[in-house]
Amino acid sequence: MAHKAGFVNIIGNPNVGKSTLMNAFVGERLSIITSKAQTTRHRILGIVNGEDFQVILSDTPGIIKPAYQLQSSMMDFVKSAFEDADILIYLVELGEKALKDEQFFKKIVHAKIPVLLLLNKVDQGTQQQVEEQTKLWKEQVPNAEIFAISALENFGVQEVFKRIVDLLPESPAFYPKDALTDKPERFFVNEIVREKILLHYKKEIPYSVEIETEEFFEDEEIIRMRCVIMVERSTQKGIIIGHKGSAIKRVGMEARKDLERFFGKQVHIELYVKVNKNWRSDDRQLKRFGYNK
Ligand SMILES: Nc1nc2c(ncn2[C@@H]2O[C@H](COP(=O)(O)OP(=O)(O)OP(=O)(O)O)[C@@H](O)[C@H]2O)c(=O)[nH]1
Numbered sequence: 001m002a003h004k005a006g007f008v009n010i011i012g013n014p015n016v017g018k019s020t021l022m023n024a025f026v027g028e029r030l031s032i033i034t035s036k037a038q039t040t041r042h043r044i045l046g047i048v049n050g051e052d053f054q055v056i057l058s059d060t061p062g063i064i065k066p067a068y069q070l071q072s073s074m075m076d077f078v079k080s081a082f083e084d085a086d087i088l089i090y091l092v093e094l095g096e097k098a099l100k101d102e103q104f105f106k107k108i109v110h111a112k113i114p115v116l117l118l119l120n121k122v123d124q125g126t127q128q129q130v131e132e133q134t135k136l137w138k139e140q141v142p143n144a145e146i147f148a149i150s151a152l153e154n155f156g157v158q159e160v161f162k163r164i165v166d167l168l169p170e171s172p173a174f175y176p177k178d179a180l181t182d183k184p185e186r187f188f189v190n191e192i193v194r195e196k197i198l199l200h201y202k203k204e205i206p207y208s209v210e211i212e213t214e215e216f217f218e219d220e221e222i223i224r225m226r227c228v229i230m231v232e233r234s235t236q237k238g239i240i241i242g243h244k245g246s247a248i249k250r251v252g253m254e255a256r257k258d259l260e261r262f263f264g265k266q267v268h269i270e271l272y273v274k275v276n277k278n279w280r281s282d283d284r285q286l287k288r289f290g291y292n293k
Pocket residue numbers: 013014015016017018019020021120121122123124149150151152153
């Protein structure tokens with residue numbers, strides 16, 4: 001069978017059960033990547049690999065401002081929620097009424113990609129309620145396939161996952177599967193550091209950096225890691241570091257907090273910045289970073 005891969009973007013109001021659903025999809029450890037911080041682009045929540053598929057689940061905190069969208073030349077694999085994801089999941093909970101944001105609503109209804117509307121927390125309602133609401137949502141979002149699920153009780157979740165894989169386009173994996181299985185820690189460290197950089201620097205900076213975790217040592221008490229932040233120009237290096245190192249220190253502190261939560265252990269993270277003029281154009285480097293185009 002041909003290999004399938006793609007991006008699934010999950011949207012929904014706070015508290016509808018996104019994290020719980022992620023846990024049900026990918027297992028606790030990977031899903032902890034979601035920090036509550038708001039970033040300017042969507043985040044990878046988790047990646048589920050199978051022998052012949054790779055599902056990359058992400059979410060979009062808030063509406064993406066066009067100015068923040070990544071240049072397509074840089075990372076084609078980072079796709080915006082409504083335009084380029086392969087599948088859109090709209091997660092609602094039982095009892096939730098119409099969509100609050102008109103714009104948002106229109107985008108879902110007119111999405112050019114398959115929309116799966118998941119009515120979550122059905123364990124809290126009666127059969128009749130579930131049927132009524134399914135009907136209601138079908139009227140509101142006629143383009144969606146509707147699934148009644150309980151993320152908490154893992155009811156209906158595997159059917160949804162199966163449907164996702166069905167709908168995925170044929171494609172090689174976007175992230176090297178072996179890197180994720182051999183060194184998943186480093187992958188997530190990179191993602192977390194990247195997220196902090198997106199959070200704290202003006203838009204030009206995040207799009208010209210790349211992160212690589214060069215060292216990663218773990219013992220019983222502590223994990224020590226060393227990451228290089230690669231930029232294209234020396235002026236960018238100065239900005240990343242900030243006055244007397246204040247900016248990079250903040251990135252390190254915040255990344256450490258997330259990483260400690262992620263690994264459940266004390267973390268020591270060392271960040272340094274390196275200028276590498278060609279990282280974007282050098283195919284081999286791109287490959288190393290997992291941009292496997
Ligand atoms: N009864 C029931 N509770 C659920 C279900 N799914 C999630 N919850 C609960 O709903 C609450 C919110 O779930 P989360 O998974 O944290 O929701 P979230 O959408 O990630 O929340 P945000 O981080 O605020 O976006 C938690 O208390 C969950 O246990 C479900 O299927 N049934």
